[in-house]
Amino acid sequence: xxxxxxxxxxxxxxxxxxxxxxxxxxxxxxxxxxxxxxxxxxxxxxxxxxxxxxxxxxxxxxxxxxxxxxxxxxxxxxxxxxxxxxxxxxxxxxxxxxxxxxxxxxxxxxxxxxxxxxxxxxxxxxxxxxxxxxxxxxxxxxxxxxxxxxxxxxxxxxxxxxxxxxxxxxxxxxxxxxxxxxxxxxxxxxxxxxxxxxxxxxxxxxxxxxxxxxxxxxxxxxxxxxxxxxxxxxxxxxxxxxxxxxxxxxxxxxxxxxxxxxxxxxxxxxxxxxxxxxxxxxxxxxxxxxxxxxxxxxxxxxxxxxxxxxxxxxxxxxxxxxxxxxxxxxxxxxxxxxxxxxxxxxxxxxxxxxxxxxxxxxxxxxxxxxxxxxxxxxxxxxxxxxxxxxxxxxxxxxxxxxxxxxxxxxxxxxxxxxxxxxxxxxxxxxxxxxxxxxxxxxxxxxxxxxxxxxxxxxxxxxxxxxxxxxxxxxxxxxxxxxxxxxxxxxxxxxxxxxxxxxxxxxxxxxxx
Amino acid sequence: xxxxxxxxxxxxxxxxxxxxxxxxxxxxxxxxxxxxxxxxxxxxxxxxxxxxxxxxxxxxxxxxxxxxxxxxxxxxxxxxxxxxxxxxxxxxxxxxxxxxxxxxxxxxxxxxxxxxxxxxxxxxxxxxxxxxxxxxxxxxxxxxxxxxxxxxxxxxxxxxxxxxxxxxxxxxxxxxxxxxxxxxxxxxxxxxxxxxxxxxxxxxxxxxxxxxxxxxxxxxxxxxxxxxxxxxxxxxxxxxxxxxxxxxxxxxxxxxxxxxxxxxxxxxxxxxxxxxxxxxxxxxxxxxxxxxxxxxxxxxxxxxxxxxxxxxxxxxx
Numbered sequence: 001x002x003x004x005x006x007x008x009x010x011x012x013x014x015x016x017x018x019x020x021x022x023x024x025x026x027x028x029x030x031x032x033x034x035x036x037x038x039x040x041x042x043x044x045x046x047x048x049x050x051x052x053x054x055x056x057x058x059x060x061x062x063x064x065x066x067x068x069x070x071x072x073x074x075x076x077x078x079x080x081x082x083x084x085x086x087x088x089x090x091x092x093x094x095x096x097x098x099x100x101x102x103x104x105x106x107x108x109x110x111x112x113x114x115x116x117x118x119x120x121x122x123x124x125x126x127x128x129x130x131x132x133x134x135x136x137x138x139x140x141x142x143x144x145x146x147x148x149x150x151x152x153x154x155x156x157x158x159x160x161x162x163x164x165x166x167x168x169x170x171x172x173x174x175x176x177x178x179x180x181x182x183x184x185x186x187x188x189x190x191x192x193x194x195x196x197x198x199x200x201x202x203x204x205x206x207x208x209x210x211x212x213x214x215x216x217x218x219x220x221x222x223x224x225x226x227x228x229x230x231x232x233x234x235x236x237x238x239x240x241x242x243x244x245x246x247x248x249x250x251x252x253x254x255x256x257x258x259x260x261x262x263x264x265x266x267x268x269x270x271x272x273x274x275x276x277x278x279x280x281x282x283x284x285x286x287x288x289x290x291x292x293x294x295x296x297x298x299x300x301x302x303x304x305x306x307x308x309x310x311x312x313x314x315x316x317x318x319x320x321x322x323x324x325x326x327x328x329x330x331x332x333x334x335x336x337x338x339x340x341x342x343x344x345x346x347x348x349x350x351x352x353x354x355x356x357x358x359x360x361x362x363x364x365x366x367x368x369x370x371x372x373x374x375x376x377x378x379x380x381x382x383x384x385x386x387x388x389x390x391x392x393x394x395x396x397x398x399x400x401x402x403x404x405x406x407x408x409x410x411x412x413x414x415x416x417x418x419x420x421x422x423x424x425x426x427x428x429x430x431x432x433x434x435x436x437x438x439x440x441x442x443x444x445x446x447x448x449x450x451x452x453x454x455x456x457x458x459x460x461x462x463x464x465x466x467x468x469x470x471x472x473x474x475x476x477x478x479x480x481x482x483x484x485x486x487x488x489x490x491x492x493x494x495x496x497x498x499x500x501x502x503x504x505x506x507x508x509x510x511x512x
Numbered sequence: 513x514x515x516x517x518x519x520x521x522x523x524x525x526x527x528x529x530x531x532x533x534x535x536x537x538x539x540x541x542x543x544x545x546x547x548x549x550x551x552x553x554x555x556x557x558x559x560x561x562x563x564x565x566x567x568x569x570x571x572x573x574x575x576x577x578x579x580x581x582x583x584x585x586x587x588x589x590x591x592x593x594x595x596x597x598x599x600x601x602x603x604x605x606x607x608x609x610x611x612x613x614x615x616x617x618x619x620x621x622x623x624x625x626x627x628x629x630x631x632x633x634x635x636x637x638x639x640x641x642x643x644x645x646x647x648x649x650x651x652x653x654x655x656x657x658x659x660x661x662x663x664x665x666x667x668x669x670x671x672x673x674x675x676x677x678x679x680x681x682x683x684x685x686x687x688x689x690x691x692x693x694x695x696x697x698x699x700x701x702x703x704x705x706x707x708x709x710x711x712x713x714x715x716x717x718x719x720x721x722x723x724x725x726x727x728x729x730x731x732x733x734x735x736x737x738x739x740x741x742x743x744x745x746x747x748x749x750x751x752x753x754x755x756x757x758x759x760x761x762x763x764x765x766x767x768x769x770x771x772x773x774x775x776x777x778x779x780x781x782x783x784x785x786x787x788x789x790x791x792x793x794x795x796x797x798x799x800x801x802x803x804x805x806x807x808x809x810x811x812x813x814x815x816x817x818x819x820x821x822x823x824x825x826x827x828x829x
Contacts, residue, residue: 032517100550106561106791116569123573127580127677130644130652391667392650394675400684407681429566437559440551447552458526462519469516476824 006050006060007496013061014489017044020064021482028470036207038071038468040199069199071468073222076206079460080213080220084288086453087214091293092307093446095163099313100443102155103436111432114148117141122403129386130338130393136381139373142346146371149321153368156314157264163298163310168269170215170291171250177212178234178247181205185232185244193229209234217288237285239273249274250284261318262301262311264369271295308442316435317368319415324428325349325366327411328402335385335398344385348372364420524816531809538802541793548791557790564787571780574679578773581677581687585766587641588689592759595636595694598629599752602726605629606748609733610741623733630726634661637695637720647691649673656691658716661723662700663691668715679772685765689758696721696751704728704747708754722751 024042031037043066049057104110121141125134184205191198212218212234219235234242241248252269271291272280286292300309325347332346349362350370377383386402387395405411407427414422426434540549548554608614609622637647637657644652650673651665658664671693674686696708697718704724712718725747732739 096552097550100552103551105551106546106548106558106565112562112565113569116566120569120573123577123678127577128642128644387650391670392648392652392654392673394644394648394652394688395650395673396675400676400678403678429563433559433562436551436562437555440555440558443550443552444555458523462523463513465516465519465522466514469518471514471516473517473824476828480828 008493010059010061011489011492011496013047013063014492015486017062017064018482018486018489022479022486024067025475025479025482029472029475032470032472032475034203036203036210037470038069038199038203038206039470040067040069042067067197067199069202069468071202071206072464075460075464075467076209077220079457079464080209080218082453082457082460083210083213084217084292086450086457087290088288088293088296089446089449089453091290092297092309093443093450095159095293095297095309096439096443096446098159099156099310099439102152102159102313103439105436111148111152112429114141114145115428115432118145119403119406122399122406125384125386126396126399126403128394129384129396129399132381135384135386138384139378139381142373143378146321146347146373149317149368149371153264153314153317153321156310156317157266157369160263160268160298160310160314161266163294164267164269167271167291167294167298168252170294171252171269171271174212174215174241174291175247175249177208177215178242178249181208181212181232181234181242182245182247184208185242188232189229189244205232213289215289216284216286216291237287239285251280253280261367262315264314268298302438308438313435313439314368315415316431319412320428320431320435321368321371322364322366323412325371326363327405327408329363331398331402331405332385334388334401336387336389336391336395337385338382338387338393341383342385344377344383345374346377346384348374520819524812524819528809528812528816531805531812535802535805535809538798538805541798542795542802545793545795546791547793561787561791564783564790568780568783568787570681571776571783575773575776575780577677578679578769578776581679581685582766582769582773584641584646584687585762585769587639588646588687589759589762589766591636591639591646592694592755592762595633596752596755596759598632598636599748599755602626602629602729603745603748603752606729606741606745609738610745616736619733619738623730626726626733627730630661630723630730633695633722633726634659637691646688647694649688649690650675657695657720657723661720661727663697663714663716663718663720665691665715668713670713671711679769683772685769687765689762691720694755694758695723696754698724706747706750708750710754725751 021042021044024040028039042064044062044064047060047063049059051057105112107113118138118141121134121138125138128134184201188198188201188205191201209218209220216236218241219238220233221235222230222232225231231244232242233240233244239248241250251272251274253272254267254269256268256270258266258268271284271286273282273284275281286295296307297309298311300307300312301315302308302312329345329347329349333343335344336342337344347366348370350365351362386399388397389395406429409425409427409430410423411428412424412426412431413420414424416422541547548557551558605622605625609619614622634657638655639646645655646652647656648654648665649669651669652675655664656669663669669691671690673688673690675688676684676686679685692712692714693710696710697712697714698704698709698721700717700719704721708721714720725744728739729741729744729748732741732744
């Protein structure tokens with residue numbers, strides 16, 4: 001049966017629904033620029049009619065029953081998966097840009113120019129070995145050469161230190177994000193346990209996962225447990241980082257004994273699972289993200305198809321310094337100085353203080369950091385061995401052989417041969433060129449990969465925004481729509497009011 | 513596809529950023545004049561540039577070497593020319609003296625002049641180029657002859673002491689002539705041969721053959737009756753020919769150096785033009801590109817301004 005005031009209720013439900021919808025529009029507009037916010041939509045339906053009228057059922061108004069957020073889990077996962085390659089390549093590209101800046105080619109101050117000048121000074125020595133200025137000039141150019149190589153080496157070692165520091169802080173960030181995510185998990189879980197919606201918290205959590213996905217490769221899953229309540233898990237390389245309420249932290253292990261040849265001095269932090277009692281367990285399988293980029297650039301030696309990062313360039317410089325010093329010294333020792341002395345080393349061959357090894361093998365200790373013209377030669381230019389025997393100031397025979405080192409192709413030892421017997425074919429110029437072309441090709445590839453992966457990520461990001469982003473036009477349309485429906489409901493109440501007025505105040509006046 | 517405001521804004525910003533970075537790289541090309549600044553910009557170009565730059569530097573060094581060799585040769589040529597003149601004069605005087613009508617006094621006057629010529633020869637033997645004695649082999653700090661006319665070399669001067677300059681990667685040239693090739697050698701007190709011994713080592717126990725010839729001539733002229741002056745004429749002839757042969761050798765070498773210099777100049781020019789083609793930006797093209805990118809950027813800016821502004825809000829009252 002229809003009641004007298006029932007229509008009021010219908011109109012009021014319309015008013016309430018429009019009001020709530022307007023609240024939601026307002027909230028969407030207010031959050032149009034909030035990072036990670038996904039638009040929300042109110043769901044409403046016609047409320048159940050009261051039965052009992054044989055002429056048909058009239059509804060009892062409208063009810064709002066849910067507010068949902070428009071967000072695609074598929075897109076989220078896709079985004080998180082793609083993000084890791086983009087940030088990996090971006091980090092690599094930045095690392096190689098550093099190497100390019102260190103080598104500083106093409107320029108008039110790079111290693112090429114320094115080597116050109118060194119060999120030019122040898123040619124001048126050939127022309128007049130008796131002239132002390134030519135000897136001093138050669139020594140100065142050799143000092144510039146060794147300083148340049150030292151500088152490259154030092155900058156590379158410094159870069160490795162910086163990257164190692166970045167690795168440590170990234171691990172901290174991952175831990176901090178994981179902890180924040182578990183906090184949010186707790187809040188979301190508690191709210192949803194009561195049947196509430198936690199749209200805002202979910203947005204916040206997704207934003208944190210967005211950030212996490214830039215740092216490391218993650219697998220995200222939200223599994224429904226008993227009663228449809230969802231548990232949120234994150235794994236790295238198959239091992240759990242976030243298990244709903246619990247976080248399995250990462251840690252850095254600095255105890256690794258490092259190869260000086262690859263890293264220079266200092267510590268190298270390995271990323272491991274912290275484990276239960278804070279004891280480092282296994283290495284973390286890092287396959288993407290900034291961490292992967294940092295680790296590749298920090299550790300890549302180019303051996304066994306690994307990435308060519310800073311250690312590769314340090315090793316190449318070490319080989320270059322060692323083999324060039326060896327070849328130069330061998331030739332220099334064969335010659336005679338102005339006072340008729342022979343067997344004089346030009347570059348320092350430092351004795352290894354760590355292990356008592358054969359004194360004749362001291363040259364193997366030369367590297368790009370300790371390459372240096374011997375003080376004895378630097379302080380006494382007459383010690384430059386330009387002659388072949390004690391025979392006159394213009395004897396330039398050894399000077400010619402020194403200058404000819406530039407075009408000799410038997411300078412460099414095969415790095416794969418630990419006995420130092422095999423040589424590889426190539427001049428000093430060829431060596432530098434091959435290092436630089438490895439650098440240029442790698443840097444070029446890293447840049448291209450960055451651009452490619454960026455556009456893929458951007459595409460997904462756009463799709464996400466297309467789905468979840470707030471459209472002001474749409475909200476405006478909704479605003480007008482709900483405003484009008486609010487007006488209409490209000491008008492309905494006015495109309496009812498008139499009806500009631502008539503019915504109560506004017507009805508039954510006839511007999512009076 | 514549903515288009516939202518933030519989407520349009522972000523894609524516009526992204527594209528604008530791309531336009532700007534393109535403009536930036538073109539601007540860098542314009543300001544540096546180079547096509548590439550880092551190895552990654554152009555891997556092959558950079559490695560070519562390295563090689564070409566090194567070759568240009570090599571060529572410049574070889575050019576300096578050739579020029580130095582040329583001046584050294586010039587000094588040698590001058591010394592040999594003077595020597596040739598002296599021998600000519602000595603021959604004339606000797607022929608004059610060999611005339612039997614000359615009295616002892618006249619012969620003594622000629623002998624005095626011959627002796628003077630000998631001292632000139634010693635001076636010429638000790639000619640220097642930039643402080644280096646040119647006939648002393650590797651021992652350029654020592655004069656080849658002592659003032660008495662003896663060889664002055666301790667340890668011995670070997671005929672193989674050739675100072676070689678590099679005129680190319682495997683192109684060497686000996687720029688000096690060792691003393692014995694010019695002046696010959698005999699052991700002290702031995703008799704004079706009729707040919708020039710140019711190959712034996714010489715030390716202070718040796719006398720230059722040419723000086724010995726002059727000494728013998730002076731002795732013969734001063735003697736009464738005169739000694740075997742005719743024999744000296746023959747020996748002077750041999751040395752005259754020897755010196756002229758050496759002059760020819762110097763001439764040929766000078767010629768070769770000049771040719772090398774020409775070749776080096778040509779090569780340098782070629783290399784530099786290759787280098788320029790490889791790494792120098794085409795300014796006209798760069799400026800055109802920059803203008804085009806500027807226009808695109810401006811268009812995207814004004815387009816952006818139009819995208820951002822209007823929305824339904826502007827039309828609601």
